[in-house]
Amino acid sequence: MSCLSNCMSVLRFFANHRRFSANLTVFTIKHSQLFHNVNNSIASSLSGRTLTASATSLRSWNMTFAYPEARRDDTVVDDYHGTKIIDPYRWLEDPDSEETKAFIEAQNKITRPFIDSCPVKSQINDRLTELWDYPKYSCPFRRGNRYFFFKNTGLQNQNVLYVQEKLEGEARVFLDPNSLSEDGTVALSGSRFTEDGNTFAYGLSASGSDWITIHIKDVATGKDYPEVLKKVKFASMSWTKDNKGLFYSRYPEQSGKTDGSETEVNRDQKLCYHRLDTPQESDVIVVDFPDEPLWRIGAEVSDCGRYLIVTPVKDCRDNLLFFADLSKHPEISGKLPLTQIVHKFEADYEYITNEGSVCIFRTNKNAPNYRLVKIDLNNPDEQNWETLIPEHPKDVLDWASAVDHDKLVIHYVRDVKSVLQLHSMGNGELLEQFPLDVGSVVGFSGKKEQTEIFYHFMSFLTPGIIYHVDLKSKPYKPTVFREVKVKGFDPSQYEAKQIFYSSKDGTQVPMFIVSKKGLALDGNNPALVYGYGGFNINVQPSFSVTRIVFMQHFNGVLAVPNIRGGGEYGERWHNAGRLLNKQNVFDDFQAAAEYLHREGYSRPELTTAQGGSNGGLLVAACINQRPDLYGAAIVQVGVLDMLRFQKFTIGHAWVSDYGSSDNETQFNYLLKYSPLHNIKSSDNGRAPYPATLVLTADHDDRVVPLHSLKYVATLQHAAAADHWPPLLARVDTKAGHGGGKPTAKIIEEHTDILSFMTQALGLTFVK
Incomplete structure (x- = not known):
């Protein structure tokens, strides 16, 4: 989610998270929707009155449950600054070995019968499928003389891109990814x-x-040009203003497999220039940093077309800033000479727009809540920078976009809720604040040369409303362009509220609680506590079918605590939960569960902890530290080996949040909470682990499956004498970290999660 470039999405890599820049075409864009696919669903309610049987006899599983035996090799020992650490399942780091494949097969063979025996699994699946089947839309966006938008008729595996000549005209299919594979596993990922x-x-x-592979299409004919650009990952894409060439970043020197099942470190990214209608072999490298093989290179052609803004990044925060004057190199035949503006990795810099040589950037330099600054490329020294929009004392300036020639649309996050404003580009003056309910702006479209904008609003109980604003006339009044309706869903039956609770150190942490209205607070309701807590990511309200099914059919309570490590309150909130402050994240999440139990929303044996990626680390660490707080845990694509994560694919970029075992101080801290290294046997007086479902996928090249495989092997070994509660793994095929997952696979995964919870907690399905 980045206005600077697609590559800047890697700054918050876990979410594959993009800002809704006018230059990007996206369908849903908030990190919590794109990364956490387990929650990227559409809520609903139903009117029913019968009760079905709850889970099968759980004690029968207690008599028969047994885990596969996994070979332990205690001779594999690493020396970290004098501390010896045994890694007995190191062999599981090889995804291609027959032994690893056999381990995965054995795990699925015990997981599938447990989930499939849930007596209401088919009802859960039917209801999820029924509620998912409604049309979903993105904001329209204009390119040239045409309008485009994404639509999913309901159960299509991938969203379809449509085109229309006029906003009120008839739309036709422009690009349908569903036609590219029978099972929907080929997805659109980035476009320009x-x-x-x-x-x-x-x-x-x-x-x-x-x-990804980059393809290029002639819009008028719908035909693709012959060239295909390969070995592309974490790519920025930006066309020159003469429409003849594309800047994009790639890994031309990546050896071995590049299909997502490999574990090799991604290194030596180059920024290349591709001329339209020529083979990739003719592309030239325009920017590289051979002395810094782990840097990733973002680039954006300025709105005027004269400058190429280059933004190298090495971790998941902070970037350098360079520019090249393209007017001096019209042929672009080789390396471009760069002028460096920012020389230290100490803040974020995000290009918004420019007037002549004066560029506007969003930055958190000396502004933890971000500000907009003007930098004159003819005189770029920091002492000459001018603040256009100063840092707000409380609200986080989340993104900005240039519109209507001389205006800026600015999105703030205020206590985790969206605020959308229109400002003057000249002096920063506030011109308009658009009315919003409590929720999130999850989509936006508009460009500097256009006089209209669209924005997409969503909340826990609002499936989506797309607003249109005509900036040619005052007052700037939003009108509803399209409102999403879900058949049978009545939001008046539910309530969503935000509370603040005290964490272990007294910090006040916000949390959203969503449930049926009038739910008795007697401790007998199942609760689902979802958290993330990292990488400056905001977890704002979003609409989810799966969550509503949980609330409607299980009388469940949804809790979303906005724990430290995220970006809900700017860089201060982020810093309070990273590096040697990471324990604050776990304390915040545990305190959220304690609040729910203390206030009667639920009790430990009915509480499920859920999180994905960095959130998977969160959940796994919390069930190590406080297993007594949870009856079940859902650990999705988690970072679980905190001593070796930096050795695989893009893991080295996470050092900015976690630190590294290569540093002795950070190693000692990581060892204290690393989920893999803090699993204890349940015969040592600790409370037994809650029922745990660990999910991963064979093509996850973000957080490679070895994390989950080594973790579940260790977990099962520690609990070998205890056959209950279940500690299981679900390893999907032809799937990755979450982005691009087809609808059929998402529904299948959510069905399995709810079925697992039903089985493990003995829940009753209300029909």
Whole structure:
């Protein structure tokens, strides 16, 4: 989610998270929707009155449950600064070995019968499928003389890109990814139109991998140009303003497999220039940093077309800032000479727009809640920077976009809720604040040369409303362009509220609680506590079918605590939960569960902890530290080996949040909470682990499956004498970290999660 470039999405890599820049075409864009696919669903309610049987006899599983035996090799020992650490399941780091494949097969063979025996699994699946089947839309966006938008009729595996000549005109299919694979596992991943709207570059990913191939389409004819750009990952894409060439970043020297099932470190990214209608072999490298093989290179052609803004990043925060004057190099035949503006990795810099040589950037330099600054490329020294929009004392300036020639749309996050404003580009003056309910702006479209904008609003109980604003006339009044309706869903039956609770150190942490209205607070309701807590990510309200099914059919309570480590309160909140402050994240999440139990929303044996990626680390660490707080845990694509994560694919980028075992102080801290290294046997007086479902996928090249495999092997070994509660793994195929996952797979995964919870906690399905 980045206005600077697609590559800047890697700054908050876990979410594959993009800002809704006018230059990007996306369908849903908030990190919590794109990364956490387990929650990227549409809520609903139903009117029913019968009760079905709850879970099968759980004690029968207690008599028969047995885990596969996994070979332990205690001779594998690493020396970290004098501390010896045994890694007995190191062999599981090889995804291609027959032994690893056999281990995965054995795990699925015990997991599937447990989930499939849930007596209400088919009802859960039917209801999820029924509620998912409604049309979903993105904001329309204009490119050249045409409008485009994404639509999913309901159960299509991938969203379809439509085109229409006029906003009120008839739409036709422009690009349907569903036609590219029978099972829907080929997905659109990043795209960019030329300035005139006549040419379309688009990335395709397969099986959920971060690797993409870039294809180029003639908009008028719908035909693709012959070239295909390969070995592309974490790519920025930006066309020159003459519409003849594309800047994009790639890994030309990546050896071995590049299909998402490999574990090799991603290194030596180059920024390349591709001329339209020429083979990739003719592309030239325009920017590289051979002395810094782990840097990733973002680039953006300025709105005026004269400058190429280059933004190298090495971790998941902070970037350097360079520019090249393209007017001096019209042929772009080789390396571009760069002028460096920012020389230290100490803040974020995000290009918004420019007037002549004066560029506007969003930055947190000396502004933890972010501000907008003007930098004159003819005189770029920091002492000459001018603040256009100062840092707000409380609200976080989340993104900005230039519109209507001389205006800026600015999105703030205020106590985890969206605030959308229109400002003057000249002096920063506030011109308008658009009315919003409590919720999130999850989509936006508008460009500097256009006089209209669209924005997409969503909340826990609002499936989506797309607003249109005509900036040619005052007052700037939003009108509803399209409102999403879900058949049978009545939001008046539910309530969503925000409370603040005290964490272990007294910090006040916000939390959303969503449930049926009038639910008795007697401690007998199942609760689902979802958390993330990292990488400056905001977890704002979003609409979810799965969550509503949980609330409606299980009388469940949804709790979303906005724990430290995230970006809900700017860089201060982020810093309070990273590096040697990471324990605050776990304390905040545990305190959220304690609040729910203390206030009667639920009790420990009915509480499920859920999180994905960095959130998977969160959940796994919390059930190590406080297993007594939870009856079940859902650990999705988690970072679980905190001593070796930096050795695989893009893991080295996470050092900015976690630190590294290569540093002795950070190693000692990581060892204290690393989920893999803090699993204890349940015969040592500790409370037994809650029922745990660990989910991963064979093409996850973001958080490679070895984390989950080594973790579940260790967990099962520690509990070998205790056959209950279940500690299981679900390893999906032709799937990755979450992005691009087809609807059929998402529904299947959510069905399994709810079925697991039903089985493990003995829940009753209310029909």
